[in-house]
Amino acid sequence: MKNFITRTITGVLFVAVLVGCFLEPKAMIILFALITGMTIWEYSGLVNQWDDIQVNRFICTAAGVYLFLAMAGYCTGIANGTVFIPYLITLLYLIISELFTQAPNPINNWAYAMLSQGYIALPFSTINILAFQTGDTVEYNYILPLSVFIFLWVNDTGAYCTGSLLGRHKLFPRVSPGKSWEGSVGGAVFVLVAAAIVGMLTGDGTSPLSIPVWLGLGLVVVVFGTLGDLVESLFKRTLGIKDSGNILPGHGGMLDRFDSSLMAIPASVIYIYSLSLF
Numbered sequence: 001m002k003n004f005i006t007r008t009i010t011g012v013l014f015v016a017v018l019v020g021c022f023l024e025p026k027a028m029i030i031l032f033a034l035i036t037g038m039t040i041w042e043y044s045g046l047v048n049q050w051d052d053i054q055v056n057r058f059i060c061t062a063a064g065v066y067l068f069l070a071m072a073g074y075c076t077g078i079a080n081g082t083v084f085i086p087y088l089i090t091l092l093y094l095i096i097s098e099l100f101t102q103a104p105n106p107i108n109n110w111a112y113a114m115l116s117q118g119y120i121a122l123p124f125s126t127i128n129i130l131a132f133q134t135g136d137t138v139e140y141n142y143i144l145p146l147s148v149f150i151f152l153w154v155n156d157t158g159a160y161c162t163g164s165l166l167g168r169h170k171l172f173p174r175v176s177p178g179k180s181w182e183g184s185v186g187g188a189v190f191v192l193v194a195a196a197i198v199g200m201l202t203g204d205g206t207s208p209l210s211i212p213v214w215l216g217l218g219l220v221v222v223v224f225g226t227l228g229d230l231v232e233s234l235f236k237r238t239l240g241i242k243d244s245g246n247i248l249p250g251h252g253g254m255l256d257r258f259d260s261s262l263m264a265i266p267a268s269v270i271y272i273y274s275l276s277l278f
Contacts, residue, residue, distance in 0.1 A: 009249075010251050022145060025132075025142075033068045035254065036068045036125070038247070038254050039120050039254040041061045042245045042254045044061065046241070053105070053108050053112055054109060059094060060116045063087060063121065064117060064120060064124075067121045067125050070084050070086075070125075071128045072125075075131070077138045120262065123261070127148075130269060143198075143207045147195075147198055148265060148268050149261065150194060151217070152221060154187075154190050158186050158187040158190030159187030162183045163179065163180045167182045188222045195211075195214040195217060198214055216271065220271045221268060224264045225261070225264040226260070228264060229260050231259070232244070243256055
């Protein structure tokens with residue numbers, strides 16, 4: 001019961017902070033820059049526990065935060081493409097520095113350092129693409145990024161409830177034995193309902209997306225959110241750990257909390273911008 005209360009309080013505060021930050025663009029940028037840094041710091045600490053792996057925790061974290069802020073500056077029109085040059089220099093440093101560290105396995109160090117950027121920093125930074133739409137002027141629209149998280153939360157809740165009641169066939173037992181096909185389908189149905197509601201509520205011009213496009217976005221979030229969850233489960237299973245951290249009481253670490261979004265956010269960007277090609 002105590003753990004349930006802790007999880008509930010943490011979950012309510014977590015949702016309130018995220019929803020609140022999306023209402024103000026500066027708050028969104030600051031909070032997600034912080035989330036990016038905390039997640040990479042946590043990730044780097046986990047992989048550094050392995051033998052023969054020693055990534056530069058500070059440089060990886062600083063590079064990830066800079067990429068997020070650079071993307072925010074570029075998407076808001078404050079900065080041009082040259083803002084990414086320091087980030088590219090940092091990536092070169094992470095590679096070249098292994099020549100001088102005398103590490104027993106520099107290839108592992110390179111691989112895990114680059115994974116911190118490709119798996120965490122880059123996906124988080126793409127939330128700026130969802131939030132800031134460029135045209136004649138740059139406009140901030142919180143509906144798209146917020147809806148991605150709403151769909152993820154609805155999917156988790158729907159999948160848990162449906163899976164608990166009807167779950168029989170395992171979705172991916174090798175990685176996550178608790179997930180079932182029934183739960184995944186149930187979560188998708190809940191998200192489609194939520195997407196239709198969002199489409200109706202934003203049909204007054206708050207969002208340029210039609211209801212069918214919202215439904216498609218919901219399915220994208222379901223599929224890639226589930227894959228993101230499985231990817232993090234594989235990561236933890238490989239490391240032999242249950243939770244990635246304990247910074248969020250009752251919910252584990254930063255990777256535990258944002259695993260689904262790391263795949264769902266960039267997939268949503270691809271989906272939304274692919275529609276403009278047709």
